[in-house]
Amino acid sequence: MCGIVGFIDFKKQSSEKILNACTDELIHRGPDGRGIAFFNREEGQVALGHRRLSIIDLSEAAGQPMEYNGLWIVFNGEIYNYKEIKKELVQAGHQFKAHSDTEVILHAWQQWGAAMLSKFIGMFAFVIYDTHTGSLFCCRDRAGVKPFFYYWKNDLFLFSSELKGMMKHPAFEKEIDQDALSAYMQFGYVPTPHCIFENCYKLKPGHYLQMDIKTRSFTMQQYWNVYDAYNKPVLEIGFDEAVAETEKLLTHAFQYRMVSDVPVGVFLSGGYDSSCVTAILQKNNSEKIKTFTIGVPDAGLNEAPYAKEIARHLGTDHTEYYCTQKEALEIVPDLPFYYDEPFADSSAIPTTLVSRVARKQVTVALSADAGDEIFAGYNRYDYMMRYGKKMAQLPASIRKLAAATMDKIPADKVPILRKKYEFHTRYEKVKSFLKNNSEKNILVSLTRHMTDEEIHKLFKNKVKKIETAFDSSELGEKRFTILDYIMAVDYQTYLVDDILQKVDRAGMSVSLEGREPFLDHRIIEWAAQLPSHFKYDKGKKKIILKEIVHKYIPQQIMDRPKMGFGIPLQHWLTQELKPFVDELFDDKYIEAQGIFNNAEIQRLRNSFYNGRVERVEKIWFILMFQMWYERWMK
Template identity: 50%
Template structure:
């Protein structure tokens, strides 16, 4: 795991010192080594930099930037099957000077060109500069485990693992991307390909980008898309055979994630996903797997379940119960960790468990992705219910309601605000085509209607864009559409962003064994009833595999997850944050908010009368981010 950054400057303004400053901003991602390299030619200046966290081949032979002939690379991530690829390259006559996966990438690119990317099993974001044809190629892994931002304006192209490295360049302009702000309040994160800044983007998962120095332009290409596998003909494997095949894939994926020259552990919550990882890795092994969990004095506490699971499996388990003060102390650091507004409050416990694990290991396996890949979220079940009810409305009734809907839209003012938005969403669905109906119903299931969200902003920032730019045609079940939407947006832009920044804040490498692309491809082709029972239970096939290792009665309990009493804190110990950041004076800092409306929502929150509680947290996180990055 590392931090990478660099530039292509067509106006020859950038210097080696600029590059060093950009890399130094990523020291937390890679404290073990530091490297920069600059190339000058008639087209401009290319700079590549890396901060290294040594995981595979700890020697200086793994130093980056690394060069092979006319190719130079900076790499963040891990290629788990690098030894198999290396063997193939050795048979083709290649010679290696290190045991690093970085060198294997360089040789693979030299041998196979862009097609080499299909051979990689891993998580990655890397840039390869080809000094022969004057091109820079930047790649991001299929699911988006590793981040990659880029910026282009006025003859300058920048890239980096985190926005803070781009902001170190003196020519980076911090202009707010106004159009994406309503989507931030709707989702709690900035959806890719956008960032909080204009002219600055996230490279989409499963994509690569090519900068051509001879033309001064760049182009993006996709090389993998989960959609292709959801649209395939469903597998005809029996449930028993599918379970055996999936178990074999899980074993392979989990074993790959243990490849390292440093200690490795597992985050264990006691839920099905993390138990699957721990159980399969510990099975038939004498050496005890290191597992870690945290609990809390307040809120949902999964620590007892994790301890029970660890005891049953026989892992080397470490548990820590965090105080309220320890959890609250993380909050002021979040704007620095995340670089752009980020509203997922589970970043707090994720940071705390990362701090705990770092005391014993350098690599930690997380179990994210199980809900998206195997259908585990309650929102999917709610969407299914909503869709079934909607489809039971006779066509003639829909036409009648559609005809009179303008009257109701104009006369909802007497209803409580949450019912106004529910009625408006339903009326919108009646008047929409099938694609738009899904978007509206899915949005309704997420319970953050855009009409209400737009009220938070002054007129400049209002927006009606859907964050899900996905073609939903051809799917056999609405739940599959929702799963794909989450795999392509919520998973990389919220969950994986959260884990990456939390682990990297303490120089800990986080790995995601359930997000091996082979698992996603296989699961997407399974019939929906292998994953969902049709009512309120998902992850059927994954749960049945876990039951082969851990008794069902030990696992069956309500889903909880990381949950902290954030809103109670904001009305109590943390009320000073509302006073500091959500006062009328503070809300006027950016010129973004409808100050009177937002301030009224804050007062309703304090009086426990606000329906959409997360929005207060999202606004607070934006305000804290603004003060950290726009005022300092």
């Protein structure tokens, strides 16, 4: 894993000094080396910067930017099957100087062009500059494991692995996109392709962007679409055969993620996904796999004993670390630097902690994310399947009457229930369901933390709803089951913008490469074609994955209530973090900032501190933005 950055300045007002500053802003992503390439063309300046974290081929010959036959590349990620592709290229007459996957990409580009992407198994974000044609090819992997931001304004095109790399350029204009900010307040992240800044975007997963320097124009192309996988015919296969074939595919994909010239470990939480990764890898490795977990003193939130038992059963080289509340709290002020776009998932804190523990022993860590999105593991899937259908079947007359009644009785006027956790937001969501009972609306309502009504009250000026993957027309145009649709949408939203962003930034904060073994496109395509009842059936989730895990770990060890690493936000915000709230929610601060409706901010704050616990997530979301604003906008 590395950090990449670069630009095309058509006004020719940049310099190597600026490129160096942008590159070194990403030193945490690549402390092992750096490189730049600066070109003066008739049309403008082209610049490429790279910070290296050495993983495959540790020699200087694998350094970047790398050149081959007039092609230059900066690359972040791994192509796991690069040796097989290299063999094919050698047979076609190509000769190689080094042993890295970076060099393979350059030769593959010359041989096949963009068609090479169909051959790649891996995680990647890279840019190829062709000095002959005057073009820039920017690409992001199918799942969006590797980040890629770009900016286009005033004849300046910038790109970077993180926003901070672009913000270092003096011509980058930090204008907050308040429509994107409103989406952050609903989801806890800014949905792709949007960004917190105007004229700044995230390249969508499974897409590439091609810039023609001579005409100053670019085109966007999708080369892989998760919906295509779900559009294929359902496999006619028995359950036992499906289990065997799924395990075979998982084994191959997981072993690819062990390809490295530096030590590799696994995050083991004790849940089904991480246990699956660990069990399959340990079975196929003679040496003990290094596993890592974080523990907390609170027994009700502590999964470390379960992870330890699973590690003992599988025979891994296990490390557990019990963190204190003080250690967790100390990370909070650093979050706006690690996450240089507003981000509100509090599990970033334990993810950062376990990354720090792992980095003392390994340079690469496997994280078992996406099992829920691929094999149907989230509780909201159960809710959609059980209650979403019932809501959809309600007669229109009953829905209309119920919604009208709720319009007349505000949530704050409902006796007894109004003090329940998140009651106001839940009340508004139910009302939204009644007014629009489409599967899309129900899914969005289950995912967001603030309703549209709450958002409009929160902002000083009117904000517009931005288009996201939630607005896809796929459900109406193609034949999906509801389960397939919600998994595909989660794959394009929550997975890429929350889970993968969280793991990438947490790992990179300590120069640890994170790999995602479940996010092999062959697994995604295979699982999409499995009969739905192999994944979810009458409240049972991840059926086929659990069947595989039970071959290695007794069911009585695995079956227990899911806990996760709990962050005591309610306590923190009323105690240790209250000084931050007092400062950043202050009347004068909010008025000077000019973004939020001050009266609503004060109402939320007063409501929270007067014991209305349903406000805790809203306060946290706002606080995380305010801390980000203080770090990057002042």
